[in-house]
Amino acid sequence: SDEPAAYLLTGSAPAEGKTTSALNLAAVLAQGGDDVILIEGDLRRPTIGHALGMTKFTSTETVLRGRVDLADALQPVDIGPARFRMLAARGDSHEDAGRLSAHTAAELVKRAKQLADIVIIDSPPITAVVDALAFAQSADRVVLAVRIGHSKLSKVAEAVELLESQGSARAGFILIDVHQEQDLTYGYSSEREPGMSSTGAANGQVPPLQIGRIPSRRS
Numbered sequence: 001s002d003e004p005a006a007y008l009l010t011g012s013a014p015a016e017g018k019t020t021s022a023l024n025l026a027a028v029l030a031q032g033g034d035d036v037i038l039i040e041g042d043l044r045r046p047t048i049g050h051a052l053g054m055t056k057f058t059s060t061e062t063v064l065r066g067r068v069d070l071a072d073a074l075q076p077v078d079i080g081p082a083r084f085r086m087l088a089a090r091g092d093s094h095e096d097a098g099r100l101s102a103h104t105a106a107e108l109v110k111r112a113k114q115l116a117d118i119v120i121i122d123s124p125p126i127t128a129v130v131d132a133l134a135f136a137q138s139a140d141r142v143v144l145a146v147r148i149g150h151s152k153l154s155k156v157a158e159a160v161e162l163l164e165s166q167g168s169a170r171a172g173f174i175l176i177d178v179h180q181e182q183d184l185t186y187g188y189s190s191e192r193e194p195g196m197s198s199t200g201a202a203n204g205q206v207p208p209l210q211i212g213r214i215p216s217r218r219s
Contacts, residue, residue, distance in 0.1 A: 004113035008041075008139035010126045011146075018145040019047050022122035025143075027082040029118050036084035037074065037116040039108065041123040041135045043097035046089035048122065052077060060089040061096045064104055070111045085116070106138035126163065136163060143172060 009025065011018040019042070026038040040048045040060055049057060058073035074085040112119040121139060123132040136142050142163055 004117055004119065005141065006109050006113055006119040006121065006139045008121045008123055008132075008136050008142045010123045010132050010136070010142065010144060018125070019051075019122050021145045022120055023048065023051075023079065026077075026084045026086075026120050027079040029120075030084040031080070031082040034117040035115075036118045036120065037112045038077070038084060038086040039112060039119065039121045040087060040089040041105070041121045041132070042091075043089050043100065044091055044124060046091040048086065049088035049090070052086075052088075054088055057088055059092075060087050060108075061092070063087060064096065064100070064108060070108065071115055074115075087112075100134045102134045102137045105134040109135070109138040 007025075009018055009022040019040075022038060026036045030036040038048075040046050043061060046060075048054075054075065057075050058068050062068050063070050063073050070087065073087055075088070077084055077086045109119060109121065121135050123135050126132045126136065126142075126144075
């Protein structure tokens with residue numbers, strides 16, 4: 001199809017590599033020739049801006065409040081030979097996350113689809129907070145990040161059931177095999193995505209992924 005498409009990238013639980021996966025997926029599709037926008041929808045514990053060394057940027061929260069148009073807020077990102085545009089969150093107001101509605105999320109995604117071939121939304125874990133569901137309802141497909149040796153099948157099944165109960169269209173899974181000895185928690189206190197650092201993501205140093213059922217529109 002030549003119609004723009006929006007993919008929500010989420011996980012069943014914390015520390016499964018969803019944000020690194022979103023960056024990697026955006027880079028892969030952009031390198032394949034698609035015009036890609038990555039939106040950071042995790043308004044509670046965002047990590048993309050820090051990972052890419054961004055300090056001054058217009059945030060997801062500012063766009064959601066209607067203060068700046070999305071087209072003016074997008075920042076170019078280069079990962080290896082790939083270039084895409086991104087909207088990063090600051091996580092400076094939990095009130096914004098708590099007030100996020102399906103309508104507001106849908107308006108942001110609709111606007112993004114007017115500006116790109118593919119929109120990727122990085123959200124909180126689908127089973128952790130209700131925020132993820134607002135974006136899930138506006139995405140054309142939802143992709144679950146599953147980290148080998150870390151993700152629990154019961155939580156993955158719970159996430160799938162939750163998505164199906166909301167009528168979300170699930171595209172499939174991204175499988176991540178990341179080995180990192182570190183105590184990671186979501187909890188809005190100390191989360192850091194596996195494989196991400198202030199320089200690693202910018203240099204394209206991301207975990208190996210197995211990406212399925214999301215072909216490049218240019219392939």
